[in-house]
Amino acid sequence: MINKIIKEVKSFSIGYYILAAIAIFGLSVAAYRLYAGLGVTTNLSKAFPWGVWISFDLSTVAFSGGAFTLAALVYVFHLHELHPAVRPTVLAGLIGYSSVLVILFMDLGRWDRAYHFLIYPNINSALFEVSWCIALYSTILLYELSPVLLENTRWKGVIPIIKKWTIPLVIAGVTLSTLHQSSLGTLFVVMSPRVNPLWYSMLLPIFFLITSLAAGLAMVISGAIISYWVFGRTLPENIIAELAWFIPWTLGVYLVLKLGELLITDELHLLFNSGIYSVLFLAELVVGAVIPMILLSFKRVRHSRVGVLTASLLVLAGVVLNRFDVSWFAIKPVNGQIYTPSWMEVAILVGVLATAVLAYSLVAHYFPVFEETAEVIEEKKARKRRMGRILHPRAAAGD
């Protein structure tokens, strides 16, 4: 048995070893942080009590929004043709949320009391709501993924029982996601004196929810295209195009609300006279929303692998910039003090990211995650078959 494991480990490519080294280094720094406290390990201060970790959490949760967006489309709206994307996306979501939980744990001064949010509720607190929703939703993601993990084991007998409860749990999961994706925006409402007025709004929860939908879709698409090269599996082209079709609509609603809010609160002039903040804000909207919106409204781009990947990556970049702006770059300095992370803060983040990539690759390697996706070699044949079905529906139905 041990020999078998050693042999298996030896067969891994060099990439796995590099990731593992980064992960071990990062997690050692994390252990030191828990032992030494926040003062010596981070650059957090009274003026900036939250830093890059919170910005990372916000971005990762938005990215993991792919899991609930897709679950809603497939199970609630019955778009069954998108089903092959469910397993890889749920796995990515679960690993995303797990890394957020690890980083949140790092951020807690009293990590020994992390369970307190379960027993001491404050219903007025957005952070309380977020903690509960993330904890519950991670459990639901694990539940949704469990058939994949159990499929080739001797416990596969319970899978039909698990699947029986899929629909109610998917609905609960989508509800919880709606709540915490938006509550992450609510977090900054009570901080209004500190948030730059370009970003501050009572609509922050709605902005966060809509951008998480766009980021989620973009994540599913880029995941499918990247795994075309990395794992040799992908989604059929027409499914990717169908997913991409939703993005311009989502971003359109976002742009209208965002600019409409500035117009109504009479803050539109801030767009051009806030110096570096204007640049950040416009970069977010133009690079992350306007350009991908234009790109993806062309059918040709939606059906081009490079085109759709470019647009999706722009959306993701825009959402990351947005989350970093709201939680870091656009926070007003106190007494001229600004914040830049310490190397240990960054090392812990990179270590957790490396662990996440490693975990994803290993699970995808050993479990039937891509089972329902199309193998790249068969892609052309499949496309021919699909074309045939469109051109000769009668003949195809008769097969």
Added chain:
Amino acid sequence: MSEIGVNPNQKGFLIDAGRCIDCRACLVACSVQNEVSNTTTRIWIKETGVVGEFPNLERYSAPYHCMHCDDPSCVSACTVGALQKDENGIVTYDADRCIGCRYCMYACPFQVPNYEWDQMLPLIVKCDMCVDRLAEGESEPACAATCPTDAIMFGPKVDMLAMAHQRIEDNPDKYVDHVYGEEENGGTATFYVSPVPFEELGFPTTESTLSPAYSNRLITHGTPAVAGAVAIGLSGVYLTIKHHEEAMAELRNDALAVETDQPEAEEPAAETQESDNDQ
């Protein structure tokens, strides 16, 4: 959302920057009373630095600690409810509950909560009006009791506010016409009078006279309704589409059954006949 007059037990401070001599006895008294180190104090000094032209140099200072807001942002923010506003208007801190998330530090518009950055398991450091000392029957918190110039005064909140206005009225040349803390963040229990504008003392200027805690509650109190609406809406969509799909499938089956029924109704030989017809 001022609660003045509602509860006569509400306590408050009156702090006079014109009387403070920056002796820092209040800092020492606070550290001793509450057993906190001087590095993470609950109270500190805001000052103008030396201003004016020689020989008319001036320097003003004022002790600064928790304002004990009427509608505190920190109490709304605190994940675990460690921060509470008690019936005397004191914003109290339960060190046994705190998880050290530091949300209160960001939420506070006055940047009051301090943190034990050098501790392995840090806690928040914040003025609680010496609530234990008052419970023991003392009449004043340690800082007010120690202050040699009565720059810090303590008593019923209504009296403190009235006294603040009285001082400005009696000495309109000495004080700026602004009681800091009366309107700030929707009203507080700490009132400042000062001979210089508060920005020069380094006090945060808050334009809003409504606590952000109010906006926050507007949203968080809507949560159960949103959750219910989303869950019911999604279930509705799921069932509607499912019903529709089943109805469509049934229709298809019926159509299929009709097609297959017809040849069956005829003689068994009909099958060949039909294929003949097709040709």
